[in-house]
Amino acid sequence: xxxxxxxxxxxxxxxxxxxxxxxxxxxxxxxxxxxxxxxxxxxxxxxxxxxxxxxxxxxxxxxxxxxxxxxxxxxxxxxxxxxxxxxxxxxxxxxxxxxxxxxxxxxxxxxxxxxxxxxxxxxxxxxxxxxxxxxxxxxxxxxxxxxxxxxxxxxxxxxxxxxx
Amino acid sequence: xxxxxxxxxxxxxxxxxxxxxxxxxxxxxxxxxxxxxxxxxxxxxxxxxxxxxxxxxxxxxxxxxxxxxxxxxxxxxxxxxxxxxxxxxxxxxxxxxxxxxxxxxxxxxxxxxxxxxxxxxxxxxxxxxxxxxxxxxxxxxxxxxxxxxxxxxxxxxxxxxxxx
DNA sequence: TAAATTAGTTAGCAATACGAACAAACACAA
DNA sequence: TTGTGTTTGTTCGTATTGCTAACTAATTTA
Numbered sequence: 001x002x003x004x005x006x007x008x009x010x011x012x013x014x015x016x017x018x019x020x021x022x023x024x025x026x027x028x029x030x031x032x033x034x035x036x037x038x039x040x041x042x043x044x045x046x047x048x049x050x051x052x053x054x055x056x057x058x059x060x061x062x063x064x065x066x067x068x069x070x071x072x073x074x075x076x077x078x079x080x081x082x083x084x085x086x087x088x089x090x091x092x093x094x095x096x097x098x099x100x101x102x103x104x105x106x107x108x109x110x111x112x113x114x115x116x117x118x119x120x121x122x123x124x125x126x127x128x129x130x131x132x133x134x135x136x137x138x139x140x141x142x143x144x145x146x147x148x149x150x151x152x153x154x155x156x157x158x159x160x161x162x163x164x
Numbered sequence: 165x166x167x168x169x170x171x172x173x174x175x176x177x178x179x180x181x182x183x184x185x186x187x188x189x190x191x192x193x194x195x196x197x198x199x200x201x202x203x204x205x206x207x208x209x210x211x212x213x214x215x216x217x218x219x220x221x222x223x224x225x226x227x228x229x230x231x232x233x234x235x236x237x238x239x240x241x242x243x244x245x246x247x248x249x250x251x252x253x254x255x256x257x258x259x260x261x262x263x264x265x266x267x268x269x270x271x272x273x274x275x276x277x278x279x280x281x282x283x284x285x286x287x288x289x290x291x292x293x294x295x296x297x298x299x300x301x302x303x304x305x306x307x308x309x310x311x312x313x314x315x316x317x318x319x320x321x322x323x324x325x326x327x328x
Numbered sequence: 329t330a331a332a333t334t335a336g337t338t339a340g341c342a343a344t345a346c347g348a349a350c351a352a353a354c355a356c357a358a
Numbered sequence: 359t360t361g362t363g364t365t366t367g368t369t370c371g372t373a374t375t376g377c378t379a380a381c382t383a384a385t386t387t388a
Contacts, residue, residue, distance in 0.1 A: 003280070003285075003288040003289065003291075003292050004276070004277040004280040004281055004288070005277075006292045006295075007276075007280060007288075007291060007292055007295060008273060008276065008277070010292065010295035010296060010298075010299050011178070011182065011295065013299045013302075013303070014175070014178070014295065014298055014299050014302060015179065015182055016222070017299065017302035017303055017305070018175070018179055018302060019222060020222050021302070021305065023222065032345090032373090032374060032375080033375095034374080034375060034376090035374090049335080049336090050335075050336060050337090051334090051335060051336075058180065058183060058184050058187065059375090059376070059377095060376065060377060060378085061335075061336065061337085062336090062337075062338085062339095062376075062377070062378080062379095063375065063376045063377070064336095065336070065337055065338085066337095066338095066374085066375075066376085067374085067375080067376095069337095070373095070374080082335095085334095085335085085384075085385075086335095086383080086384055086385090087334065087335040087336070087383070087384045087385070088334095088335065088336085088384095089335075089336065089337095108305065109172060111305045112168070112171075112172065112301060112302070112305060113168040113169075113172070115301040115304060115305065116167070116168040116171055116301060117168055119297070121167075123297070124167040124168070124171075125167065126290055126293075126294055127167075127171060127294040127297055127298060128167050128170045128171055128174065129290075129294075130290055130291040130293075130294030130295065131170075131171060131174035131175065131178065131294065131298070132174060133283070133287070133291055134174075134178055134291060134295070135174050135177045135178050135181065137276060137279040137280060138177075138178060138181035138182060138185070138276070139177070139181055140279060141181070141185065141272065141275045141276060141279065196342090196343060196344080196376095197344095198343080198344060198345090199343090213366080213367090214366075214367060214368090215365090215366065215367075223344090223345070223346095224345065224346060224347080225366075225367065225368085226345075226346070226347080226348095226367090226368075226369085226370095227344065227345045227346070228367095229367070229368055229369085230343080230344075230345085230368095230369095231343085231344075231345095233368095234342095234343080246366095249353075249354075249365095249366085250352080250353055250354085250366095251352070251353045251354070251365065251366040251367070252353095252365095252366065252367085253366080253367065253368095
C-alpha cells in the first residue's frame with residue numbers, strides 16, 4: 001500500500017475518532033456539537049464578533065446567529081453591541097459558560113495530552129512536525145480549491161450584479 | 165509552547181481543513197455532508213446493512229434510514245431485503261452512485277496525494293508513522309471513555325429492565 | 329449628502345439527528 | 359410448536375443545523 005493511501009486512511013480514522021469524542025462531550029455537557037464548537041472557539045479567543053466566529057467555524061453568519069440565540073438563552077454566552085462600531089456584536093462566554101467549559105470538554109484533551117506525554121520526546125517532536133506537514137498540505141489544498149465562503153460571496157456578488 | 169499543545173492545535177487545524185473540503189465536495193456533488201459520508205462509507209464497503217452503516221458513521225439507525233430515503237429517491241443507492249435474514253436490509257451504490265463517486269470526491273484526495281508525493285520518501289514514512297501514533301492515541305481515548313453508541317445501548321437496556 | 333458597503337438579524341426552508349414506539353423476522357426455551 | 363424475548367429496520371415527533379434571500383442599522387466612500 002502506498003504511503004499516501006496509508007496517510008489518507010489514517011486521516012479518516014483520526015477524523016472519525018475526534019468526531020466520536022465530540023459527540024461524547026456533547027452528551028456530557030448537554031450541548032450540541034455545533035454549540036460545543038462555538039464555545040470552544042470562544043474559549044480560545046475570548047472576544048469575537050459574530051462574523052469572526054462564522055469565519056472561524058466555516059459557517060454562515062445566519063447560522064451562527066441562531067446558534068448564539070440558543071446559547072444566549074442558556075446564559076452561556078453574552079452579546080454586547082460594539083461601542084466604537086455599533087454594527088458589530090461582540091460575543092463572550094459568561095461565567096456559567098466558562099464554568100461549563102472548565103469541566104468535561106477539557107478532560108478529553110487532558111486524556112490526549114496524557115497519552116501524548118507518555119511517548120518519547122524525540123517522537124513528540126516528530127509527531128508535531130508531521131502534523132504541521134499535513135496541516136500545511138491540507139491548507140494549500142483548499143486554497144487551490146478556493147474556500148467555500150469566498151465562492152459563496154463571489155456568487156452573491158455576481159448575482160447582485162446581474163440583478164441590476 | 166508544549167509539544168502536546170502544539171499537537172492539539174494542529175489537530176484542530178486539520179479537522180477544520182478537512183471539514184471545509186467536505187463542504188467543497190458537497191457543493192460540487194449536490195450532496196449534503198451526511199449524504200456524502202454515507203456514499204463514501206459505501207464505496208469502501210460495497211455491501212452494508214443499515215445497522216452497520218449506522219455503526220460505521222457513529223449515527224443512529226433512525227438517522228441513517230432518513231438519509232437513505234433521500235439517496236434512494238435520487239437513485240444513488242439501492243436497498244435490498246436480505247434473503248437469508250429478512251430483517252436485514254442491504255444497501256449498495258447504484259450505477260449512478262458509483263459514477264458520481266468517481267468524479268469530484270476523489271479530486272480532493274488526488275490533490276492531497278499529489279502534495280504528499282512531493283515530499284521526500286523518508287518524510288512520508290515519518291508522517292505515516294506519526295499519524296498512526298495519533299490515530300492510536302485517539303482510539304485508546306474513546307475506548308477509555310466508552311463509545312457513545314454503547315452507552316446509549318446500555319441505557320436502553322437498563323430502562324427496558326426497570327420498565328418491567 | 330447620496331450611494332454603496334458592511335455587520336448582524338429575521339424568515340422560511342430542507343436536511344440532520346435523536347429517542348420512543350412500532351412491525352416484522354428470528355432465536356430459543358418449554 | 360407455541361410463546362417469549364431479541365434483533366433489525368422503519369415511522370413519528372421534535373429540536374437543531376445550515377443555507378439563501380430579504381431586511382435594518384451603521385459606516386464608508388464618492
